[in-house]
Amino acid sequence: MAIVEIQDLWKSFRNRRKVVEAVRGVNLTIQEGEVFGFLGPNGAGKTTTLRMLTTLLPPDKGRATIAGYDLRNEPYRVRTCIGYVSQQGGADSALTGRENAIMQARFYGLSAHNAQKRTAELLESLEMATFADRPTRTYSGGQRRRLDLALGLVHQPRLLFLDEPSIGLDPHSRAMLWEEVRKLQANGTTIFLTTHYLDEADQLCDRLAIINAGQIVAEGTSSQLKQQVAGDVITLSLTHSSMTPSQVHDYLREQAFVHEVHALPTTQAQELRLQLSVEHGEEVLVTVVHLLDSIGATVHSITLARPSLDDRCSHSGR
Ligand SMILES: Nc1ncnc2c1ncn2[C@@H]1O[C@H](COP(=O)(O)OP(=O)(O)OP(=O)(O)O)[C@@H](O)[C@H]1O
Ligand SMILES: [Mg+2]
The missing domain is CATH 3.30.70.260 (ACT domain)
Structure with missing residues:
Protein backbone atom coordinates (compact mmCIF):
# COMPACT_ATOMS: atom_id res chain seq x y z
CA MET A 1 0.00 0.00 0.00
CA ALA A 2 1.24 3.48 -0.84
CA ILE A 3 1.87 5.64 2.22
CA VAL A 4 3.11 8.68 0.29
CA GLU A 5 1.71 9.70 -3.08
CA ILE A 6 2.98 12.90 -4.63
CA GLN A 7 1.64 14.34 -7.84
CA ASP A 8 3.27 17.19 -9.69
CA LEU A 9 4.59 19.10 -6.68
CA TRP A 10 6.04 22.58 -7.35
CA LYS A 11 7.66 25.19 -5.16
CA SER A 12 9.50 28.37 -5.97
CA PHE A 13 10.93 31.08 -3.72
CA ARG A 14 11.03 34.77 -4.48
CA ASN A 15 13.81 36.85 -2.98
CA ARG A 16 14.28 40.45 -4.10
CA ARG A 17 12.74 39.83 -7.50
CA LYS A 18 14.86 36.71 -8.02
CA VAL A 19 12.88 33.52 -8.39
CA VAL A 20 14.36 30.16 -7.43
CA GLU A 21 12.38 27.22 -8.74
CA ALA A 22 13.34 24.76 -6.03
CA VAL A 23 10.95 21.89 -6.86
CA ARG A 24 9.63 21.50 -10.39
CA GLY A 25 6.95 18.87 -10.82
CA VAL A 26 7.97 16.02 -8.53
CA ASN A 27 5.98 12.77 -8.70
CA LEU A 28 6.73 9.95 -6.26
CA THR A 29 5.05 6.98 -4.64
CA ILE A 30 6.43 5.39 -1.50
CA GLN A 31 5.11 2.08 -0.24
CA GLU A 32 4.39 1.46 3.41
CA GLY A 33 7.35 -0.23 5.11
CA GLU A 34 9.92 0.97 2.59
CA VAL A 35 13.12 2.83 3.27
CA PHE A 36 13.20 5.37 0.48
CA GLY A 37 16.27 7.46 -0.29
CA PHE A 38 16.42 10.89 -1.85
CA LEU A 39 19.80 11.72 -3.35
CA GLY A 40 20.96 14.85 -5.08
CA PRO A 41 23.53 17.64 -5.00
CA ASN A 42 23.34 20.75 -2.81
CA GLY A 43 20.37 22.88 -3.71
CA ALA A 44 18.61 20.10 -5.66
CA GLY A 45 15.32 20.51 -3.80
CA LYS A 46 15.47 17.67 -1.25
CA THR A 47 14.81 19.72 1.88
CA THR A 48 12.16 21.80 0.13
CA THR A 49 10.31 18.61 -0.85
CA LEU A 50 10.57 17.25 2.68
CA ARG A 51 9.35 20.53 4.19
CA MET A 52 6.30 20.41 1.94
CA LEU A 53 5.56 16.79 2.82
CA THR A 54 5.85 17.52 6.53
CA THR A 55 3.32 20.40 6.22
CA LEU A 56 5.90 23.09 7.06
CA LEU A 57 5.81 24.72 3.65
CA PRO A 58 2.75 25.06 1.38
CA PRO A 59 3.30 23.79 -2.19
CA ASP A 60 2.63 26.22 -5.06
CA LYS A 61 1.04 23.49 -7.09
CA GLY A 62 0.37 19.76 -6.98
CA ARG A 63 -0.98 17.43 -4.40
CA ALA A 64 0.14 14.75 -2.00
CA THR A 65 -1.47 12.23 0.27
CA ILE A 66 0.35 11.01 3.35
CA ALA A 67 -1.01 7.94 5.12
CA GLY A 68 -4.24 8.54 3.21
CA TYR A 69 -4.60 12.16 4.35
CA ASP A 70 -4.54 15.10 2.00
CA LEU A 71 -1.55 17.34 2.61
CA ARG A 72 -3.39 20.59 1.97
CA ASN A 73 -6.75 19.82 3.56
CA GLU A 74 -5.75 17.63 6.48
CA PRO A 75 -2.34 18.86 7.68
CA TYR A 76 -3.15 18.13 11.34
CA ARG A 77 -3.90 14.51 10.58
CA VAL A 78 -0.77 14.22 8.46
CA ARG A 79 1.30 15.52 11.39
CA THR A 80 0.02 12.85 13.77
CA CYS A 81 1.41 10.12 11.47
CA ILE A 82 4.85 11.52 10.79
CA GLY A 83 8.14 12.31 12.45
CA TYR A 84 10.64 14.76 10.99
CA VAL A 85 14.31 15.18 11.71
CA SER A 86 15.25 18.36 9.92
CA GLN A 87 18.67 19.22 8.55
CA GLN A 88 19.20 21.76 11.37
CA GLY A 89 17.50 19.87 14.17
CA GLY A 90 15.01 21.34 16.54
CA ALA A 91 16.12 20.80 20.14
CA ASP A 92 15.64 23.47 22.80
CA SER A 93 19.18 24.31 23.89
CA ALA A 94 18.21 25.29 27.45
CA LEU A 95 16.75 21.85 28.20
CA THR A 96 18.58 18.56 28.61
CA GLY A 97 18.35 15.89 25.95
CA ARG A 98 16.06 13.82 28.14
CA GLU A 99 13.75 16.79 28.80
CA ASN A 100 13.60 17.59 25.10
CA ALA A 101 12.67 14.02 24.24
CA ILE A 102 10.02 13.75 26.97
CA MET A 103 8.52 17.08 25.90
CA GLN A 104 8.35 15.91 22.29
CA ALA A 105 6.69 12.64 23.31
CA ARG A 106 4.13 14.50 25.44
CA PHE A 107 3.50 16.88 22.57
CA TYR A 108 2.55 13.88 20.45
CA GLY A 109 0.14 12.64 23.08
CA LEU A 110 2.08 10.01 25.04
CA SER A 111 1.21 9.81 28.76
CA ALA A 112 3.84 11.13 31.22
CA HIS A 113 4.75 7.56 32.17
CA ASN A 114 5.03 6.33 28.58
CA ALA A 115 6.96 9.42 27.53
CA GLN A 116 9.57 8.75 30.21
CA LYS A 117 9.74 5.05 29.43
CA ARG A 118 10.06 5.53 25.70
CA THR A 119 12.67 8.27 26.18
CA ALA A 120 14.75 6.06 28.47
CA GLU A 121 14.67 3.22 25.90
CA LEU A 122 15.69 5.51 23.11
CA LEU A 123 18.50 7.20 25.04
CA GLU A 124 19.82 3.76 25.77
CA SER A 125 19.67 2.46 22.19
CA LEU A 126 21.23 5.64 20.79
CA GLU A 127 23.95 5.44 23.49
CA MET A 128 23.14 8.86 24.87
CA ALA A 129 23.10 8.01 28.56
CA THR A 130 26.36 9.80 29.37
CA PHE A 131 25.15 13.19 28.16
CA ALA A 132 21.34 12.92 28.24
CA ASP A 133 21.02 14.92 31.45
CA ARG A 134 23.12 17.90 30.41
CA PRO A 135 21.66 21.00 28.72
CA THR A 136 21.83 20.45 24.98
CA ARG A 137 23.75 23.70 24.44
CA THR A 138 26.78 21.83 25.81
CA TYR A 139 26.50 19.03 23.22
CA SER A 140 29.00 18.35 20.48
CA GLY A 141 27.72 18.36 16.89
CA GLY A 142 27.37 14.58 16.77
CA GLN A 143 25.66 14.40 20.17
CA ARG A 144 23.18 17.03 19.01
CA ARG A 145 22.51 15.06 15.83
CA ARG A 146 21.77 11.96 17.89
CA LEU A 147 19.33 13.95 19.98
CA ASP A 148 17.64 15.21 16.80
CA LEU A 149 17.16 11.59 15.81
CA ALA A 150 15.75 10.71 19.21
CA LEU A 151 13.25 13.55 18.86
CA GLY A 152 12.10 12.24 15.50
CA LEU A 153 11.71 8.72 16.83
CA VAL A 154 10.26 9.20 20.28
CA HIS A 155 6.58 9.04 19.33
CA GLN A 156 7.11 6.03 17.05
CA PRO A 157 5.62 7.58 13.93
CA ARG A 158 4.31 5.47 11.06
CA LEU A 159 6.36 7.49 8.63
CA LEU A 160 9.67 9.14 9.44
CA PHE A 161 11.39 11.84 7.39
CA LEU A 162 15.12 12.14 7.99
CA ASP A 163 16.94 15.02 6.30
CA GLU A 164 20.62 14.06 6.03
CA PRO A 165 20.55 12.10 9.27
CA SER A 166 24.19 11.05 9.17
CA ILE A 167 25.76 14.47 8.57
CA GLY A 168 28.26 15.14 11.35
CA LEU A 169 28.19 11.63 12.77
CA ASP A 170 31.38 9.69 13.31
CA PRO A 171 31.56 6.18 11.78
CA HIS A 172 30.40 4.51 15.01
CA SER A 173 27.38 6.80 15.39
CA ARG A 174 26.60 6.38 11.73
CA ALA A 175 26.55 2.60 12.12
CA MET A 176 24.25 3.07 15.12
CA LEU A 177 21.92 5.22 13.04
CA TRP A 178 21.79 2.57 10.32
CA GLU A 179 21.03 -0.05 12.93
CA GLU A 180 18.22 2.11 14.30
CA VAL A 181 16.77 2.63 10.80
CA ARG A 182 16.79 -1.14 10.21
CA LYS A 183 15.11 -1.75 13.56
CA LEU A 184 12.43 0.79 12.74
CA GLN A 185 11.82 -0.79 9.38
CA ALA A 186 11.54 -4.22 11.00
CA ASN A 187 8.83 -2.74 13.23
CA GLY A 188 6.91 -1.51 10.19
CA THR A 189 7.98 2.14 10.05
CA THR A 190 8.33 3.74 6.63
CA ILE A 191 11.39 5.94 6.26
CA PHE A 192 12.05 8.69 3.73
CA LEU A 193 15.61 9.92 4.07
CA THR A 194 17.86 12.26 2.16
CA THR A 195 21.54 11.61 1.87
CA HIS A 196 24.60 12.60 -0.11
CA TYR A 197 26.20 9.23 0.48
CA LEU A 198 25.72 6.50 -2.06
CA ASP A 199 26.96 3.85 0.32
CA GLU A 200 24.30 4.91 2.80
CA ALA A 201 21.60 4.71 0.13
CA ASP A 202 23.01 1.36 -0.99
CA GLN A 203 23.03 -0.04 2.53
CA LEU A 204 19.68 1.21 3.72
CA CYS A 205 17.27 2.02 0.95
CA ASP A 206 14.89 -0.32 -0.82
CA ARG A 207 14.42 2.28 -3.52
CA LEU A 208 15.83 5.67 -4.29
CA ALA A 209 15.23 8.70 -6.43
CA ILE A 210 17.82 11.15 -7.67
CA ILE A 211 16.70 14.76 -7.75
CA ASN A 212 18.57 17.45 -9.61
CA ALA A 213 17.53 21.07 -10.15
CA GLY A 214 14.08 20.36 -8.73
CA GLN A 215 13.29 17.37 -10.91
CA ILE A 216 13.55 13.63 -10.44
CA VAL A 217 16.06 12.34 -12.95
CA ALA A 218 16.17 8.67 -11.98
CA GLU A 219 14.24 6.33 -9.73
CA GLY A 220 14.51 2.67 -8.80
CA THR A 221 16.39 0.22 -6.64
CA SER A 222 20.03 0.97 -6.09
CA SER A 223 21.09 -1.79 -8.50
CA GLN A 224 18.62 -0.63 -11.17
CA LEU A 225 20.02 2.89 -10.93
CA LYS A 226 23.55 1.64 -11.12
CA GLN A 227 22.70 -0.33 -14.26
CA GLN A 228 21.10 2.74 -15.79
CA VAL A 229 24.06 4.94 -15.12
CA ALA A 230 26.89 2.45 -15.05
N1 LIG B 1 13.44 30.05 1.94
C1 LIG B 1 14.09 30.08 0.80
N2 LIG B 1 14.22 31.24 0.10
C2 LIG B 1 14.86 31.27 -1.09
N3 LIG B 1 15.43 30.20 -1.67
C3 LIG B 1 15.34 29.03 -1.02
C4 LIG B 1 14.67 28.91 0.24
N4 LIG B 1 14.75 27.62 0.65
C5 LIG B 1 15.43 26.97 -0.32
N5 LIG B 1 15.79 27.81 -1.31
C6 LIG B 1 16.52 27.46 -2.56
O1 LIG B 1 15.87 26.38 -3.16
C7 LIG B 1 16.81 25.48 -3.74
C8 LIG B 1 16.60 24.09 -3.16
O2 LIG B 1 17.00 24.10 -1.79
P1 LIG B 1 16.92 22.83 -0.85
O3 LIG B 1 17.22 23.27 0.52
O4 LIG B 1 15.62 22.14 -1.09
O5 LIG B 1 18.10 21.93 -1.44
P2 LIG B 1 18.69 20.55 -0.90
O6 LIG B 1 18.54 19.57 -2.01
O7 LIG B 1 18.09 20.20 0.41
O8 LIG B 1 20.23 20.91 -0.75
P3 LIG B 1 21.31 20.44 0.39
O9 LIG B 1 21.87 19.13 -0.10
O10 LIG B 1 22.33 21.52 0.30
O11 LIG B 1 20.63 20.38 1.70
C9 LIG B 1 18.17 26.08 -3.46
O12 LIG B 1 18.56 26.80 -4.59
C10 LIG B 1 17.93 26.99 -2.27
O13 LIG B 1 18.84 28.08 -2.26
MG1 LIG C 1 18.82 20.00 2.29
Whole structure:
Protein backbone atom coordinates (compact mmCIF):
# COMPACT_ATOMS: atom_id res chain seq x y z
CA MET A 1 0.00 0.00 0.00
CA ALA A 2 1.24 3.48 -0.84
CA ILE A 3 1.87 5.64 2.22
CA VAL A 4 3.11 8.68 0.29
CA GLU A 5 1.71 9.70 -3.08
CA ILE A 6 2.98 12.90 -4.63
CA GLN A 7 1.64 14.34 -7.84
CA ASP A 8 3.27 17.19 -9.69
CA LEU A 9 4.59 19.10 -6.68
CA TRP A 10 6.04 22.58 -7.35
CA LYS A 11 7.66 25.19 -5.16
CA SER A 12 9.50 28.37 -5.97
CA PHE A 13 10.93 31.08 -3.72
CA ARG A 14 11.03 34.77 -4.48
CA ASN A 15 13.81 36.85 -2.98
CA ARG A 16 14.28 40.45 -4.10
CA ARG A 17 12.74 39.83 -7.50
CA LYS A 18 14.86 36.71 -8.02
CA VAL A 19 12.88 33.52 -8.39
CA VAL A 20 14.36 30.16 -7.43
CA GLU A 21 12.38 27.22 -8.74
CA ALA A 22 13.34 24.76 -6.03
CA VAL A 23 10.95 21.89 -6.86
CA ARG A 24 9.63 21.50 -10.39
CA GLY A 25 6.95 18.87 -10.82
CA VAL A 26 7.97 16.02 -8.53
CA ASN A 27 5.98 12.77 -8.70
CA LEU A 28 6.73 9.95 -6.26
CA THR A 29 5.05 6.98 -4.64
CA ILE A 30 6.43 5.39 -1.50
CA GLN A 31 5.11 2.08 -0.24
CA GLU A 32 4.39 1.46 3.41
CA GLY A 33 7.35 -0.23 5.11
CA GLU A 34 9.92 0.97 2.59
CA VAL A 35 13.12 2.83 3.27
CA PHE A 36 13.20 5.37 0.48
CA GLY A 37 16.27 7.46 -0.29
CA PHE A 38 16.42 10.89 -1.85
CA LEU A 39 19.80 11.72 -3.35
CA GLY A 40 20.96 14.85 -5.08
CA PRO A 41 23.53 17.64 -5.00
CA ASN A 42 23.34 20.75 -2.81
CA GLY A 43 20.37 22.88 -3.71
CA ALA A 44 18.61 20.10 -5.66
CA GLY A 45 15.32 20.51 -3.80
CA LYS A 46 15.47 17.67 -1.25
CA THR A 47 14.81 19.72 1.88
CA THR A 48 12.16 21.80 0.13
CA THR A 49 10.31 18.61 -0.85
CA LEU A 50 10.57 17.25 2.68
CA ARG A 51 9.35 20.53 4.19
CA MET A 52 6.30 20.41 1.94
CA LEU A 53 5.56 16.79 2.82
CA THR A 54 5.85 17.52 6.53
CA THR A 55 3.32 20.40 6.22
CA LEU A 56 5.90 23.09 7.06
CA LEU A 57 5.81 24.72 3.65
CA PRO A 58 2.75 25.06 1.38
CA PRO A 59 3.30 23.79 -2.19
CA ASP A 60 2.63 26.22 -5.06
CA LYS A 61 1.04 23.49 -7.09
CA GLY A 62 0.37 19.76 -6.98
CA ARG A 63 -0.98 17.43 -4.40
CA ALA A 64 0.14 14.75 -2.00
CA THR A 65 -1.47 12.23 0.27
CA ILE A 66 0.35 11.01 3.35
CA ALA A 67 -1.01 7.94 5.12
CA GLY A 68 -4.24 8.54 3.21
CA TYR A 69 -4.60 12.16 4.35
CA ASP A 70 -4.54 15.10 2.00
CA LEU A 71 -1.55 17.34 2.61
CA ARG A 72 -3.39 20.59 1.97
CA ASN A 73 -6.75 19.82 3.56
CA GLU A 74 -5.75 17.63 6.48
CA PRO A 75 -2.34 18.86 7.68
CA TYR A 76 -3.15 18.13 11.34
CA ARG A 77 -3.90 14.51 10.58
CA VAL A 78 -0.77 14.22 8.46
CA ARG A 79 1.30 15.52 11.39
CA THR A 80 0.02 12.85 13.77
CA CYS A 81 1.41 10.12 11.47
CA ILE A 82 4.85 11.52 10.79
CA GLY A 83 8.14 12.31 12.45
CA TYR A 84 10.64 14.76 10.99
CA VAL A 85 14.31 15.18 11.71
CA SER A 86 15.25 18.36 9.92
CA GLN A 87 18.67 19.22 8.55
CA GLN A 88 19.20 21.76 11.37
CA GLY A 89 17.50 19.87 14.17
CA GLY A 90 15.01 21.34 16.54
CA ALA A 91 16.12 20.80 20.14
CA ASP A 92 15.64 23.47 22.80
CA SER A 93 19.18 24.31 23.89
CA ALA A 94 18.21 25.29 27.45
CA LEU A 95 16.75 21.85 28.20
CA THR A 96 18.58 18.56 28.61
CA GLY A 97 18.35 15.89 25.95
CA ARG A 98 16.06 13.82 28.14
CA GLU A 99 13.75 16.79 28.80
CA ASN A 100 13.60 17.59 25.10
CA ALA A 101 12.67 14.02 24.24
CA ILE A 102 10.02 13.75 26.97
CA MET A 103 8.52 17.08 25.90
CA GLN A 104 8.35 15.91 22.29
CA ALA A 105 6.69 12.64 23.31
CA ARG A 106 4.13 14.50 25.44
CA PHE A 107 3.50 16.88 22.57
CA TYR A 108 2.55 13.88 20.45
CA GLY A 109 0.14 12.64 23.08
CA LEU A 110 2.08 10.01 25.04
CA SER A 111 1.21 9.81 28.76
CA ALA A 112 3.84 11.13 31.22
CA HIS A 113 4.75 7.56 32.17
CA ASN A 114 5.03 6.33 28.58
CA ALA A 115 6.96 9.42 27.53
CA GLN A 116 9.57 8.75 30.21
CA LYS A 117 9.74 5.05 29.43
CA ARG A 118 10.06 5.53 25.70
CA THR A 119 12.67 8.27 26.18
CA ALA A 120 14.75 6.06 28.47
CA GLU A 121 14.67 3.22 25.90
CA LEU A 122 15.69 5.51 23.11
CA LEU A 123 18.50 7.20 25.04
CA GLU A 124 19.82 3.76 25.77
CA SER A 125 19.67 2.46 22.19
CA LEU A 126 21.23 5.64 20.79
CA GLU A 127 23.95 5.44 23.49
CA MET A 128 23.14 8.86 24.87
CA ALA A 129 23.10 8.01 28.56
CA THR A 130 26.36 9.80 29.37
CA PHE A 131 25.15 13.19 28.16
CA ALA A 132 21.34 12.92 28.24
CA ASP A 133 21.02 14.92 31.45
CA ARG A 134 23.12 17.90 30.41
CA PRO A 135 21.66 21.00 28.72
CA THR A 136 21.83 20.45 24.98
CA ARG A 137 23.75 23.70 24.44
CA THR A 138 26.78 21.83 25.81
CA TYR A 139 26.50 19.03 23.22
CA SER A 140 29.00 18.35 20.48
CA GLY A 141 27.72 18.36 16.89
CA GLY A 142 27.37 14.58 16.77
CA GLN A 143 25.66 14.40 20.17
CA ARG A 144 23.18 17.03 19.01
CA ARG A 145 22.51 15.06 15.83
CA ARG A 146 21.77 11.96 17.89
CA LEU A 147 19.33 13.95 19.98
CA ASP A 148 17.64 15.21 16.80
CA LEU A 149 17.16 11.59 15.81
CA ALA A 150 15.75 10.71 19.21
CA LEU A 151 13.25 13.55 18.86
CA GLY A 152 12.10 12.24 15.50
CA LEU A 153 11.71 8.72 16.83
CA VAL A 154 10.26 9.20 20.28
CA HIS A 155 6.58 9.04 19.33
CA GLN A 156 7.11 6.03 17.05
CA PRO A 157 5.62 7.58 13.93
CA ARG A 158 4.31 5.47 11.06
CA LEU A 159 6.36 7.49 8.63
CA LEU A 160 9.67 9.14 9.44
CA PHE A 161 11.39 11.84 7.39
CA LEU A 162 15.12 12.14 7.99
CA ASP A 163 16.94 15.02 6.30
CA GLU A 164 20.62 14.06 6.03
CA PRO A 165 20.55 12.10 9.27
CA SER A 166 24.19 11.05 9.17
CA ILE A 167 25.76 14.47 8.57
CA GLY A 168 28.26 15.14 11.35
CA LEU A 169 28.19 11.63 12.77
CA ASP A 170 31.38 9.69 13.31
CA PRO A 171 31.56 6.18 11.78
CA HIS A 172 30.40 4.51 15.01
CA SER A 173 27.38 6.80 15.39
CA ARG A 174 26.60 6.38 11.73
CA ALA A 175 26.55 2.60 12.12
CA MET A 176 24.25 3.07 15.12
CA LEU A 177 21.92 5.22 13.04
CA TRP A 178 21.79 2.57 10.32
CA GLU A 179 21.03 -0.05 12.93
CA GLU A 180 18.22 2.11 14.30
CA VAL A 181 16.77 2.63 10.80
CA ARG A 182 16.79 -1.14 10.21
CA LYS A 183 15.11 -1.75 13.56
CA LEU A 184 12.43 0.79 12.74
CA GLN A 185 11.82 -0.79 9.38
CA ALA A 186 11.54 -4.22 11.00
CA ASN A 187 8.83 -2.74 13.23
CA GLY A 188 6.91 -1.51 10.19
CA THR A 189 7.98 2.14 10.05
CA THR A 190 8.33 3.74 6.63
CA ILE A 191 11.39 5.94 6.26
CA PHE A 192 12.05 8.69 3.73
CA LEU A 193 15.61 9.92 4.07
CA THR A 194 17.86 12.26 2.16
CA THR A 195 21.54 11.61 1.87
CA HIS A 196 24.60 12.60 -0.11
CA TYR A 197 26.20 9.23 0.48
CA LEU A 198 25.72 6.50 -2.06
CA ASP A 199 26.96 3.85 0.32
CA GLU A 200 24.30 4.91 2.80
CA ALA A 201 21.60 4.71 0.13
CA ASP A 202 23.01 1.36 -0.99
CA GLN A 203 23.03 -0.04 2.53
CA LEU A 204 19.68 1.21 3.72
CA CYS A 205 17.27 2.02 0.95
CA ASP A 206 14.89 -0.32 -0.82
CA ARG A 207 14.42 2.28 -3.52
CA LEU A 208 15.83 5.67 -4.29
CA ALA A 209 15.23 8.70 -6.43
CA ILE A 210 17.82 11.15 -7.67
CA ILE A 211 16.70 14.76 -7.75
CA ASN A 212 18.57 17.45 -9.61
CA ALA A 213 17.53 21.07 -10.15
CA GLY A 214 14.08 20.36 -8.73
CA GLN A 215 13.29 17.37 -10.91
CA ILE A 216 13.55 13.63 -10.44
CA VAL A 217 16.06 12.34 -12.95
CA ALA A 218 16.17 8.67 -11.98
CA GLU A 219 14.24 6.33 -9.73
CA GLY A 220 14.51 2.67 -8.80
CA THR A 221 16.39 0.22 -6.64
CA SER A 222 20.03 0.97 -6.09
CA SER A 223 21.09 -1.79 -8.50
CA GLN A 224 18.62 -0.63 -11.17
CA LEU A 225 20.02 2.89 -10.93
CA LYS A 226 23.55 1.64 -11.12
CA GLN A 227 22.70 -0.33 -14.26
CA GLN A 228 21.10 2.74 -15.79
CA VAL A 229 24.06 4.94 -15.12
CA ALA A 230 26.89 2.45 -15.05
CA GLY A 231 26.86 2.24 -18.85
CA ASP A 232 30.36 3.13 -19.97
CA VAL A 233 31.10 6.06 -22.21
CA ILE A 234 33.44 5.79 -25.18
CA THR A 235 34.61 9.09 -26.61
CA LEU A 236 36.24 8.96 -30.00
CA SER A 237 37.68 11.21 -32.60
CA LEU A 238 37.86 10.09 -36.21
CA THR A 239 38.24 11.46 -39.70
CA HIS A 240 35.62 10.91 -42.29
CA SER A 241 35.16 7.67 -44.08
CA SER A 242 33.30 6.78 -47.19
CA MET A 243 30.19 7.54 -45.16
CA THR A 244 28.80 10.93 -44.18
CA PRO A 245 28.93 11.90 -40.48
CA SER A 246 25.26 11.11 -40.05
CA GLN A 247 25.70 7.68 -41.70
CA VAL A 248 28.57 6.94 -39.29
CA HIS A 249 26.36 8.07 -36.47
CA ASP A 250 23.50 5.79 -37.55
CA TYR A 251 25.82 2.88 -38.25
CA LEU A 252 27.18 2.97 -34.70
CA ARG A 253 23.73 3.54 -33.25
CA GLU A 254 22.53 0.30 -34.91
CA GLN A 255 25.07 -1.83 -33.02
CA ALA A 256 23.40 -3.90 -30.32
CA PHE A 257 25.84 -2.87 -27.57
CA VAL A 258 25.42 0.87 -28.23
CA HIS A 259 22.73 2.64 -26.20
CA GLU A 260 23.21 6.17 -27.44
CA VAL A 261 25.42 8.21 -29.75
CA HIS A 262 26.08 11.92 -29.30
CA ALA A 263 28.04 14.14 -31.64
CA LEU A 264 30.52 16.44 -29.87
CA PRO A 265 31.73 19.79 -31.22
CA THR A 266 34.89 19.70 -33.29
CA THR A 267 37.42 22.30 -34.36
CA GLN A 268 38.56 20.70 -37.62
CA ALA A 269 36.32 20.31 -40.64
CA GLN A 270 37.24 16.69 -41.34
CA GLU A 271 37.06 15.58 -37.75
CA LEU A 272 34.10 13.83 -36.22
CA ARG A 273 33.88 13.46 -32.47
CA LEU A 274 31.36 11.06 -30.99
CA GLN A 275 30.38 9.88 -27.59
CA LEU A 276 28.88 6.40 -27.30
CA SER A 277 27.05 5.00 -24.27
CA VAL A 278 27.78 1.29 -24.22
CA GLU A 279 27.75 -1.67 -21.94
CA HIS A 280 30.96 -3.50 -21.02
CA GLY A 281 33.14 -0.74 -22.42
CA GLU A 282 36.43 -2.55 -22.19
CA GLU A 283 35.08 -5.53 -24.16
CA VAL A 284 33.57 -3.51 -26.98
CA LEU A 285 36.33 -0.90 -27.31
CA VAL A 286 38.25 -2.97 -29.84
CA THR A 287 35.05 -3.89 -31.70
CA VAL A 288 34.30 -0.20 -32.16
CA VAL A 289 37.73 0.38 -33.66
CA HIS A 290 37.26 -2.58 -36.04
CA LEU A 291 33.82 -1.41 -37.08
CA LEU A 292 35.10 2.05 -37.88
CA ASP A 293 38.03 0.60 -39.77
CA SER A 294 35.66 -1.52 -41.85
CA ILE A 295 33.89 1.63 -43.06
CA GLY A 296 37.13 3.37 -43.92
CA ALA A 297 37.28 5.77 -40.98
CA THR A 298 40.51 6.65 -39.22
CA VAL A 299 40.29 6.68 -35.45
CA HIS A 300 42.58 9.31 -33.88
CA SER A 301 41.71 8.83 -30.27
CA ILE A 302 39.43 6.68 -28.22
CA THR A 303 38.83 6.85 -24.48
CA LEU A 304 36.69 4.92 -22.10
CA ALA A 305 35.08 6.35 -18.97
CA ARG A 306 32.81 4.99 -16.30
CA PRO A 307 30.39 7.57 -14.95
CA SER A 308 29.29 6.98 -11.39
CA LEU A 309 25.96 7.63 -9.73
CA ASP A 310 27.59 10.83 -8.42
CA ASP A 311 28.12 12.06 -11.98
CA ARG A 312 24.51 11.41 -12.71
CA CYS A 313 23.51 13.44 -9.66
CA SER A 314 25.45 16.49 -10.68
CA HIS A 315 25.27 16.56 -14.48
CA SER A 316 21.76 15.60 -15.45
CA GLY A 317 18.61 17.68 -15.42
CA ARG A 318 18.78 21.32 -16.45
N1 LIG B 1 13.44 30.05 1.94
C1 LIG B 1 14.09 30.08 0.80
N2 LIG B 1 14.22 31.24 0.10
C2 LIG B 1 14.86 31.27 -1.09
N3 LIG B 1 15.43 30.20 -1.67
C3 LIG B 1 15.34 29.03 -1.02
C4 LIG B 1 14.67 28.91 0.24
N4 LIG B 1 14.75 27.62 0.65
C5 LIG B 1 15.43 26.97 -0.32
N5 LIG B 1 15.79 27.81 -1.31
C6 LIG B 1 16.52 27.46 -2.56
O1 LIG B 1 15.87 26.38 -3.16
C7 LIG B 1 16.81 25.48 -3.74
C8 LIG B 1 16.60 24.09 -3.16
O2 LIG B 1 17.00 24.10 -1.79
P1 LIG B 1 16.92 22.83 -0.85
O3 LIG B 1 17.22 23.27 0.52
O4 LIG B 1 15.62 22.14 -1.09
O5 LIG B 1 18.10 21.93 -1.44
P2 LIG B 1 18.69 20.55 -0.90
O6 LIG B 1 18.54 19.57 -2.01
O7 LIG B 1 18.09 20.20 0.41
O8 LIG B 1 20.23 20.91 -0.75
P3 LIG B 1 21.31 20.44 0.39
O9 LIG B 1 21.87 19.13 -0.10
O10 LIG B 1 22.33 21.52 0.30
O11 LIG B 1 20.63 20.38 1.70
C9 LIG B 1 18.17 26.08 -3.46
O12 LIG B 1 18.56 26.80 -4.59
C10 LIG B 1 17.93 26.99 -2.27
O13 LIG B 1 18.84 28.08 -2.26
MG1 LIG C 1 18.82 20.00 2.29
